[in-house]
Amino acid sequence: xxxxLNYFSSVKLAITLLIIITLASILGTLVPQHxxxxxxxxxxxxxxPLLIKLEVTDLYHSWWYMGLLFLFxxxxxxxxxxxxxxxxxxxxxxxxxxxxxxxxxxxxxGEMKLKAPLVQAAEKVAAxxxxxxxxxxxxxxxxxxxILAQKKIAGLFGxxxxxxxxxxxxxxxxxxxxxxxxxxxxIHEGRTLEVPEAGISLRLDKFQTDYYPSGAVKDWKSxxxxxxxxxxxxxxxxxxxxxxxxxxxxxxxxxxxxxxxNPRFEILAQKKDDPDxxxxxxxxxxxxxxxxxxxxxxxxxxxxxxxxxxxxxxxxSRSNQPNNPAVxxxxxxxxxxxxxxxxxxxxxxxxxxxxxxxxNFSFQFxxxxxxxxxxxxxxxxxxxxxxxxGCILLTLGLFVAFFWPPSEIRVALEQAQERIQVTAGxxxxxxxxxxxxxxxxxxxxxxxxx
Amino acid sequence: xxESTLFAIAFFTYIGAxxxxxxxxxxxxxxxxxxxxTLSILGLVIHTAALILRTIESGHAPFTNMYESLSFLxxxxxxxxxxxxxxxxxxxxxxxxxxIVIGLMALASSPLMPAxxxxxxxxxxxxxxxxxxxxxxxxxxxxxxxxxxxxMYLIADSRxxxxxxxxxxxxxxxxxxxxYRCVAIGFPLFTLGGLVFGMVWxxxxxxxxxxxxxxxxxxxxxxxxxxxxxxxxxxxxxxxRRSAIIAILGFLAALFTYFGVNYLLAGLHSYA
Ligand code: HEM
Numbered sequence: 001x002x003x004x005l006n007y008f009s010s011v012k013l014a015i016t017l018l019i020i021i022t023l024a025s026i027l028g029t030l031v032p033q034h035x036x037x038x039x040x041x042x043x044x045x046x047x048x049p050l051l052i053k054l055e056v057t058d059l060y061h062s063w064w065y066m067g068l069l070f071l072f073x074x075x076x077x078x079x080x081x082x083x084x085x086x087x088x089x090x091x092x093x094x095x096x097x098x099x100x101x102x103x104x105x106x107x108x109x110g111e112m113k114l115k116a117p118l119v120q121a122a123e124k125v126a127a128x129x130x131x132x133x134x135x136x137x138x139x140x141x142x143x144x145x146x147i148l149a150q151k152k153i154a155g156l157f158g159x160x161x162x163x164x165x166x167x168x169x170x171x172x173x174x175x176x177x178x179x180x181x182x183x184x185x186x187i188h189e190g191r192t193l194e195v196p197e198a199g200i201s202l203r204l205d206k207f208q209t210d211y212y213p214s215g216a217v218k219d220w221k222s223x224x225x226x227x228x229x230x231x232x233x234x235x236x237x238x239x240x241x242x243x244x245x246x247x248x249x250x251x252x253x254x255x256x257x258x259x260x261x262n263p264r265f266e267i268l269a270q271k272k273d274d275p276d277x278x279x280x281x282x283x284x285x286x287x288x289x290x291x292x293x294x295x296x297x298x299x300x301x302x303x304x305x306x307x308x309x310x311x312x313x314x315x316x317s318r319s320n321q322p323n324n325p326a327v328x329x330x331x332x333x334x335x336x337x338x339x340x341x342x343x344x345x346x347x348x349x350x351x352x353x354x355x356x357x358x359x360n361f362s363f364q365f366x367x368x369x370x371x372x373x374x375x376x377x378x379x380x381x382x383x384x385x386x387x388x389x390g391c392i393l394l395t396l397g398l399f400v401a402f403f404w405p406p407s408e409i410r411v412a413l414e415q416a417q418e419r420i421q422v423t424a425g426x427x428x429x430x431x432x433x434x435x436x437x438x439x440x441x442x443x444x445x446x447x448x449x450x
Numbered sequence: 451x452x453e454s455t456l457f458a459i460a461f462f463t464y465i466g467a468x469x470x471x472x473x474x475x476x477x478x479x480x481x482x483x484x485x486x487x488t489l490s491i492l493g494l495v496i497h498t499a500a501l502i503l504r505t506i507e508s509g510h511a512p513f514t515n516m517y518e519s520l521s522f523l524x525x526x527x528x529x530x531x532x533x534x535x536x537x538x539x540x541x542x543x544x545x546x547x548x549x550i551v552i553g554l555m556a557l558a559s560s561p562l563m564p565a566x567x568x569x570x571x572x573x574x575x576x577x578x579x580x581x582x583x584x585x586x587x588x589x590x591x592x593x594x595x596x597x598x599x600x601x602m603y604l605i606a607d608s609r610x611x612x613x614x615x616x617x618x619x620x621x622x623x624x625x626x627x628x629x630y631r632c633v634a635i636g637f638p639l640f641t642l643g644g645l646v647f648g649m650v651w652x653x654x655x656x657x658x659x660x661x662x663x664x665x666x667x668x669x670x671x672x673x674x675x676x677x678x679x680x681x682x683x684x685x686x687x688x689x690x691r692r693s694a695i696i697a698i699l700g701f702l703a704a705l706f707t708y709f710g711v712n713y714l715l716a717g718l719h720s721y722a
Contacts, residue, residue, distance in 0.1 A: 011681060011685040011686060012686070014681060015678060015681060015682055015686070018674050018677060018678045018681070019678065021674060022671055022674045022675065022678075025667050025670060025671050025674070026671060028662070028667060029664045029667050029668060029711075033662070060662040060667075173660070176659075182657065240655065241576040241578075241654050241655050242654070243654065243657065250657060252656070252657045377657055379657045379658075381657075381658075384653065384659060387649065387659055388650075391645075391646040391649065391650075394641065394646070395638070395641065395642050395646055398637065398638035398641055398642075399638055402634045402635070402637070402638055403638075429684075430634075432627075433627075
């Protein structure tokens with residue numbers, strides 16, 4: 001037990017671990033992670049099975065990397081704890097008496113003689129130190145007055161705050177790893193989706209895409225209503241970077257898509273030889289309508305959002321995005337097919353018209369309406385609160401450690417014939433130059449108005 | 451006056467500063483170094499105006515593409531240098547440091563870096579982006595100063611050991627201590643900006659604070675190297691050569707995080 005404690009309180013171990021973890025982390029950025037076995041085999045040949053076996057292909061979640069992080073945490077914890085007690089006592093229950101001979105061995109020290117009775121001289125020294133914001137303590141022992149002055153002593157504990165913050169972050173990481181969950185939800189506009197994990201239902205009231213003037217996507221927004229049982233709890237619009245948070249569950253705007261199940265088309269029918277003829281049609285898939293000439297019936301029989309003619313010569317959709325929407329309409333007169341035509345919303349002049357008979361219709365595909373669905377990622381991660389708490393401590397500790405330099409001045413006053421012999425010395429592990437200046441100024445002040 | 455004119459004026463002012471610093475290095479007249487310092491500050495002011503103008507014109511933080519982020523890095527580097535030189539009187543580091551800044555400015559103005567402000571994709575529209583990038587780059591700027599002073603340390607140290615140190619040269623001891631001070635300022639900034647704000651932003655945008663993507667891992671590596679620097683120094687008393695070498699490696703890791711990851715490795719962050 002003792003051995004383990006000693007071993008894990010060693011800073012040498014910390015340095016060794018830091019070097020190993022750093023090298024391992026570099027390895028993980030050189031070997032691509034999470035690829036297929038075939039890809040590894042192609043890249044690394046005979047080495048591939050070894051890499052996979054050693055989990056180099058999922059390095060940051062491998063047992064040995066986790067093991068290293070665990071050892072490192074243990075190291076930090078033990079190291080911080082074993083040093084804490086002595087450090088605390090040194091800071092808050094210090095020994096006040098000091099021997100002049102010991103003070104003289106400090107790196108920063110000085111001596112002088114004061115012309116005043118011992119007690120007044122001590123008062124004066126203490127007052128000067130206090131005026132420089134030192135906290136002072138005094139002790140009298142065998143005719144000698146010792147003064148211990150401390151400043152910004154909390155700065156000693158910056159490193160401990162950092163280490164505790166770090167441990168909390170690592171603990172948060174473990175909690176996230178074990179109890180975090182994520183799931184993609186797809187909700188159509190106007191519909192409600194049950195989310196059993198969170199015990200609620202979500203309704204997508206509105207989905208909206210904002211564009212820049214250039215046409216690039218600026219933002220996606222989903223207006224969501226949280227429903228518990230029958231009750232609407234809250235309505236909030238989420239967008240990228242602005243998730244909805246509800247009872248520990250987070251809902252992120254992730255992606256979106258179109259639901260091509262029930263599109264509606266707005267089509268303008270015209271006649272080449274009759275400028276006055278213009279029928280505004282509104283059709284769904286499989287719907288028929290009679291034109292105002294009273295004899296031509298038009299039906300929308302097929303639709304693709306991203307028109308392409310495949311290698312087999314058949315019409316297909318390249319993607320689910322409305323990049324090149326096209327609708328196939330068919331015209332009949334007295335039950336007999338007159339024409340069939342693909343019309344394109346992006347290319348109004350371009351049409352593929354197969355006509356069985358002479359006719360002079362032309363069509364413009366003006367608009368499609370379809371519902372969009374919103375891709376929302378649901379996540380619950382009880383680890384994050386630890387992460388943020390740890391981050392706050394980590395940052396706070398760093399600023400304390402580096403910008404709140406502690407210092408200590410020890411003074412011994414002794415009667416030496418007519419005068420008082422003053423021996424002063426100081427310790428500051430950080431900011432030595434500034435401290436030296438301050439120390440010199442204090443001695444200077446004491447000498448000046450003796 | 452538009453942003454690119456101001457940028458160019460700042461660039462030339464930095465070049466002027468570098469000239470004076472180099473003349474100082476050979477001519478040894480204090481006035482020359484003072485001119486260098488004054489021009490650096492003047493350049494910084496003009497550069498600041500350029501960045502502000504850029505922000506107003508584009509309506510978003512001035513570091514969303516490589517041109518902007520290089521310009522901002524150069525700006526942070528000058529800021530860090532002006533602070534450190536003001537505090538420690540390190541004129542002799544001036545010429546070398548200005549070379550780095552001029553390199554960054556030249557890279558930013560090269561035709562390889564498209565300067566057009568492009569509209570931000572949705573994930574980048576967040577004030578955490580401002581905080582994340584600006585504080586990280588500021589921290590890295592202090593690492594850059596530590597890099598220069600560490601190299602100067604290595605040279606000064608070997609000269610002192612061989613007894614060939616020149617009259618009036620900065621002592622290796624001072625260079626060592628200035629390097630430490632730079633790391634001590636850079637480390638908290640880098641931790642706050644690079645790791646903490648990075649995690650907050652990732653959580654807001656993607657719902658995970660950490661996803662082990664190469665850029666994140668390389669920030670962590672940089673952080674580990676500087677943690678190594680601090681512990682070996684504060685607890686084990688390593689100073690001098692070993693410290694200097696670790697600081698140099700740390701800055702190289704930061705540099706790789708900044709450039710290498712974007713061009714050599716792929717990941718979530720590869721928009722920049
Ligand atoms: C990456 C992880 C770590 C970070 C970021 C970290 C951070 C720090 C910081 C900022 C300081 C103050 C340095 C200074 O005052 O200049 C410090 C001091 C220290 N660290 Fe760590 N630390 C880490 C891991 C460890 C580990 C694993 C150990 C265990 C051996 C350790 C032991 C110490 C000790 C003994 C000190 C000096 C304490 C004092 O008296 O102030 N650290 N650490």
